[in-house]
Amino acid sequence: MSKYCIGVDLGGTFIKFALLDEDRRASGTFQLPTPAGRGSAGVVEQMVRGARKLMGDHGLRAADVHGVGIGAPGPLDLDNGVVIAMPNVPGMENVPLRNLVSDGLHLPAVLENDANAAAYGEYLCGVGGGRGDMVMLTLGTGVGSGIVLNGRIHHGSHGIGAELGHMIVEPSGEKCGCGQQGCLERYCSATYIARLARRMIEKDGRASSLQSVLDAKGDIDAKDISDACRDGDELAAYVWDNGAYYLALGCVNICRIFDPDEIVLAGGMARAGDELMEPVTRHFRRLHWKLTEPKTRLAIAALGSDAGVVGAAGVAWQKFAQKR
Template sequence: MGEFCIGIDLGGTFIKVALLDAALTVRARRQVETPAECGAEGVIEAMAGAAEELLHHRAASSGRVLGVGIGSPGPLDLDAGVVIGMPNIPGFQNVPLRDRLAERLSLPAVLENDANAAALGEYRAGSGQGLRHMVLLTLGTGVGSGIVIDGRLVHGAHGMGAEIGHLIVEPGGEPCGCGQRGCLERYASATYLADYARRLIEQEGRPSSLRELLATGGEITSKDVAEARRAGDALAVEVWDRAVYHLAVGCVSICRVLDPEMIVLGGGLAKAGEELLGPLRAHFERLHWKLAEPKTTLALASLGNDAGVIGAGCVAWEHFGRQH
């Protein structure tokens, strides 16, 4: 008779749930669309419904489910298990998500920031397996991050730690939505990388093969920039290099503060694989101090879009599992 935990990843588009055994193997999973219309109640009901399906799965029903881990966008009050607000899901203000789900499922639950959950997922079941210290950077719409030190997530004193997307990598630089200037996120997220290409073309009239995309009413994505770069487009080369350079500055600073074994890169931009890693390593080695060879490995995330839900399950195992 096995023991299991359930992970729930609440995203703006999808709710993912997974049943994890003690080896952190996914034994069953479900995915439903995040209801856009019914406010917090609808979302909680969809989450509970998906989780219940897993409870009725034969593995779970022949064993014992110890608890539920929830990965959620924030800001969150982790101690209270409350979602303070959620930019992408209307009606989610001060919702005691943890206790509502615990009650609904008759299982203990724990709430975690989605980026932290993903970091724990990569650490326990992905690229960071077997390490002591790991940092995850998710290069997507913004730059999300999670820090694991000796197996424990870093939350900070006010739940605002591990926000490496807002590390200042260019003082006085690009204004960020957070109110700072020069945040890593403004240079190295997939969204802002593409946005920078668009600005150079539209506002500065720079020539580029990407201009056509804009002229036909389309939008430039980081994937378009990567492709144009591969084809030798000078603007795309410059835009890509600017992002990678600032990412390297951030990685060096992470090494100086935390000295992790590995910095794991996920999110849309990391889909470029070696096209990201190669230039990144070159900048990183150049910018890195010379007191010792770089010892921190830069690597790609391996769980892809499942890092969040697997990580949420790992959070549950950490809280409700006996050996953990």
């Protein structure tokens, strides 16, 4: 019988669980609520309970499982498997999550940053095809990123690498919350393109069908913009294209730096699919150097919101099973 790895993706609202088999096929994905009121003990208990349920549902005993990969939001101490803090979940300060889960399940465990886990999931089971080099950009509140080189997640020497959203691309540009100026994410994250649309309507008094969205909801999000764009709204088209331009610029820089096989776009904005890929690809080809044709493939993430839990299992697979 084939052996499995368990993936657990710890989020602020839900904990996700999945199995990964030795042929890199994911299955059994489900989620449980993240218990917010019972501190770290409640969280660990829920993680152990979910993993046991996953094993029970599939008739697995500990001997059938290589290990558990845990994805969690930063900041983390990866070497020691410790969650340093977790926004929205009180009591998760300096929790040795890796060892607690490992002890609870009597299985080896490994902790990974959730953004890196998601990139690794796409690398192993999604767009990346499990070979070569892949860079993933996740377009959400900011622009998260994960870098997989030769099948290894790149963490950096001090655990603060792979922050491609904070590449400076407009040195005289917008101030970023990180203290820098002109960071990539200030120009192409879902949050910032929505903010630009709102600014153009409210401050510059520009006409747009998005005005009615603003009136109804009090705010605009990236999906409203892509919807309005599809309906022919000019302001929405400008804002969407501007975001795509900067995303393409980031992709060109990633080619110059890494020359990866794939750059994968993920997160809420990537659900726009071709409506995102078309303008990004167009700007990418124009901005790209002329010394060679573009060789890196741009693609939309294939696993959606399962990438994190699948990748967490994948990290366990790499650590505990790959040597076989």
